[in-house]
Each structure stands twice: as structure tokens, then as C-alpha cells.
Amino acid sequence: MELIDRYLQAVKFWLPKNQKQDIIAELSEDLRSQVEDREGELGRELNEAETADLLKQRGRPVLVANRFLPQEHLIGPVLFPIYVFVLKIVTAFYLVPWVLVWIGIAVSRAAHSGGSLLGTIGSFWTSFWPVVFFMIGGVTSVFAVLERVQAKSKFLEQWDPRKLPPVRDPNRIPLTNSVIELVANLVCCIWLIAGMWYQTVFHFSGVVITLVPAWRYFFWGFVLVTVINTAAAGINLLKPYWTWARASVRLVSDLIGSALFCWFMKSDILVGISVPNVAAEQTAQITHAINWWNSKMFPAAVAACVIIAAANTYRIVRVRTKASHPVALNTASGAC
Amino acid sequence: MAIDEGTLYPLLRRLESQGLLVSEWREEDKRNKRFYKISRDGKLVLKQLLAEWQGIGLSLDEILKESVHGTH
Numbered sequence: 001m002e003l004i005d006r007y008l009q010a011v012k013f014w015l016p017k018n019q020k021q022d023i024i025a026e027l028s029e030d031l032r033s034q035v036e037d038r039e040g041e042l043g044r045e046l047n048e049a050e051t052a053d054l055l056k057q058r059g060r061p062v063l064v065a066n067r068f069l070p071q072e073h074l075i076g077p078v079l080f081p082i083y084v085f086v087l088k089i090v091t092a093f094y095l096v097p098w099v100l101v102w103i104g105i106a107v108s109r110a111a112h113s114g115g116s117l118l119g120t121i122g123s124f125w126t127s128f129w130p131v132v133f134f135m136i137g138g139v140t141s142v143f144a145v146l147e148r149v150q151a152k153s154k155f156l157e158q159w160d161p162r163k164l165p166p167v168r169d170p171n172r173i174p175l176t177n178s179v180i181e182l183v184a185n186l187v188c189c190i191w192l193i194a195g196m197w198y199q200t201v202f203h204f205s206g207v208v209i210t211l212v213p214a215w216r217y218f219f220w221g222f223v224l225v226t227v228i229n230t231a232a233a234g235i236n237l238l239k240p241y242w243t244w245a246r247a248s249v250r251l252v253s254d255l256i257g258s259a260l261f262c263w264f265m266k267s268d269i270l271v272g273i274s275v276p277n278v279a280a281e282q283t284a285q286i287t288h289a290i291n292w293w294n295s296k297m298f299p300a301a302v303a304a305c306v307i308i309a310a311a312n313t314y315r316i317v318r319v320r321t322k323a324s325h326p327v328a329l330n331t332a333s334g335a336c
Numbered sequence: 337m338a339i340d341e342g343t344l345y346p347l348l349r350r351l352e353s354q355g356l357l358v359s360e361w362r363e364e365d366k367r368n369k370r371f372y373k374i375s376r377d378g379k380l381v382l383k384q385l386l387a388e389w390q391g392i393g394l395s396l397d398e399i400l401k402e403s404v405h406g407t408h
Contacts, residue, residue: 023349025361026370030341033367059342067346 014065182233189226208274251312258305
């Protein structure tokens with residue numbers, strides 16, 4: 001019976017204070033009755049192994065005690081999907097940019113001070129975990145509080161179906177996007193043509209910036225891209241649905257822009273900067289640093305361009321799929 | 337009906353905390369045992385639950401009859 005007493009003691013530890021004695025008395029009586037019944041069947045006392053088997057059938061003490069406790073959770077099933085969604089958003093918009101900025105700073109430091117790669121990785125590891133810990137801990141704490149508030153006020157049950165967002169058509173081009181694109185490209189186009197017209201030396205309030213002669217190629221390339229984009233944004237504004245042709249034009253325009261941008265990063269574009277009251281040595285250092293940074297950011301620029309191209313390709317596939325299955329998907333009545 | 341003790345006792349206590357059962361300790365066969373009995377509120381709830389259960393049973397019978405006739 002010593003084994004049963006030890007079992008009861010272990011269960012008792014996890015029980016709520018005000019019910020400990022009562023539950024243990026009931027459990028004790030039930031276990032002892034079970035032992036007596038079994039002993040009656042066998043015609044002898046149970047040995048330690050048989051008693052242990054009986055207790056194992058009943059279950060681990062913490063689990064047995066848990067069944068007597070009220071059901072509790074830090075974040076319940078109502079808020080859990082929102083909690084996971086917020087964690088994903090925070091990871092994408094905080095943790096990932098943090099890691100990218102950290103890598104950028106580490107690369108720059110390693111290039112200038114010549115630190116070892118192992119030391120840099122070690123330093124990253126020790127900085128990374130506290131950030132992750134505080135990020136997850138912060139979000140979890142907020143949701144744990146919301147869970148308690150929700151349990152009392154039931155604020156998630158108060159909602160109005162009329163406030164739900166309108167049905168979204170992925171092939172419809174939002175008006176704001178078209179307006180922003182049109183204005184930005186128009187401003188860029190005017191700025192290029194009016195301010196950068198086919199020259200390599202620029203004057204801004206006493207500051208003289210000299211670019212390499214290859215800038216002229218970039219100039220015409222950028223003008224071409226902004227003109228195409230301005231025209232495309234204008235058409236999108238009037239007919240706000242993606243079509244295969246327009247999505248393809250956007251892909252071609254983005255590919256030209258991407259290629260120009262990547263070439264621009266690698267071309268040591270700055271020849272020199274002249275600033276009043278600043279020594280030539282200092283401006284030479286600034287020029288070198290800008291060119292160096294442009295060159296170092298080349299892989300990031302290529303990666304960004306690949307992402308843009310992939311997004312454009314996906315859009316074309318989506319538009320084509322929709323065109324071949326018009327009934328299965330939402331119809332774009334205004335498509336041209 | 338076979339039911340695990342680990343499930344039965346917490347369930348009985350939950351029903352007691354909801355006022356649907358009442359319990360008392362009594363000696364039987366030289367052992368102290370806890371006896372549970374349905375309360376007045378428990379009888380009312382039982383009546384409602386039985387009516388609900390029978391309603392579900394009748395609905396299921398109708399659905400099954402229709403599906404049997406539909407397939408043959």
C-alpha cells in the first residue's frame with residue numbers, strides 16, 4: 001500500500017488547495033477498492049509490480065490531477081489564429097528587416113575593420129536570440145492579456161457584417177495604386193528630362209556631382225522605363241483590370257528597369273563630388289564610399305529584381321488561368 | 337456503459353459543481369464511499385437533454401430512412 005500512498009501524494013501536489021483532501025479521499029477509496037477486488041480474484045495480496053501496473057492504468061499523477069482542474073490556457077482557440085497571424089506579420093516586418101540590416105552592418109564592419117567571420121556569426125547569434133525572445137514574448141504577453149479581456153467582455157462577439165471588407169478581385173488594379181504609380185512616374189520622368197537632360201555634371205546649391213559618361217545610357221534607359229510605366233499607369237487608371245498583354249508589358253518594363261538598376265549599382269557611377277568648404281580628400285572618400293556601397297548592394301539589388309520578376313510572372317499566370325477558367329473564378333466584368 | 341475512472345470522477349465533480357448532482361460520504365461494507373445522486377435541478381436539465389436527444393434521434397431516423405429509400 002506504500003506505493004498507493006506515494007501515488008496519492010504525487011496527485012495531491014497538483015490539486016487545488018480547497019479540494020485536495022476531498023479528492024484524495026475519494027481517489028484513495030476507489031484505488032483501495034480496486035486493489036481489494038483484484039486481491040479477491042487472485043486469492044492473495046497484490047505484489048509491488050501488480051500494484052504498479054494498476055497505478056499505471058490509472059495514469060500519471062499530474063494527468064490524473066489535471067482532470068480535476070478547470071480547463072485553462074494562455075491563449076485560447078478563439079484568439080490563437082490571430083496570434084499566429086500577428087507573429088507571422090511581426091516576423092516579416094520586424095525580424096526579417098532586422099536580420100537584413102544586421103547583415104549589412106556586419107558586412108560593412110568586416111570590410112572596414114577586417115573582423116573574422118566566426119566572430120561575426122557569434123556576435124549575430126548572441127544579438128539574435130534576445131530579439132526573438134522579446135518579440136515572441138511581447139506578442140504572447142499582449143495576447144494573454146487579450147484572452148483574459150475577451151473571456152470577460154466577449155469583444156470578439158460584437159461585430160457588424162456591414163463593416164466587412166468588399167470582395168477582393170486579385171486582377172482588379174486598385175485606384176490608389178494606379179494614381180500613385182502615375183504621379184510618381186510622371187514626376188520622375190519630368191525630373192529626368194528637365195533636370196538630368198543628357199549631361200554628366202550636376203549642380204545643386206553649390207555642390208557639383210560628376211557622373212561617369214555611361215550615365216547617358218542610364219539616362220535614356222530610365223526615361224524609357226518611366227515613359228512606359230506612365231503610359232501603363234494611365235491605362236490602368238481607365239481600365240482597372242489586369243490583362244495578359246498589360247501584365248506582360250509590366251514584366252518587360254520591370255525587367256528593363258531591373259537590368260538598368262543592377263548595372264547602375266556595379267558601374268562606379270560617381271566620378272567625384274565637390275562641396276564648398278570641404279577638402280577634396282574628404283569628398284574623394286565620400287565618392288569612394290558611395291561607389292563601394294553601391295557595389296556591395298549589388299547582390300541585394302539582384303535578389304530584389306528576381307522577386308519583382310517572379311511576382312510579375314505569377315500575375316501573368318494568374319491572369320491566363322482566370323481567362324481559361326472564367327466560370328470557376330470571380331469574373332472581372334471591366335476587363336479589357 | 338464502460339467508462340474510465342479517470343474520466344468518471346472529474347465528470348461527477350463537474351456536474352456536482354454545476355448543481356446537477358449532490359453527493360455524500362457513507363459507510364458501506366466497512367468502507368467509506370462517496371455516493372452521488374441527481375439533484376432537483378439535475379432532473380430538470382435531464383428532462384430537457386432527453387427531449388433534445390430524442391429530437392436528434394428522430395431527425396437522424398428520418399434522414400437515414402430517406403437515404404435508404406433514395407439508394408434502393
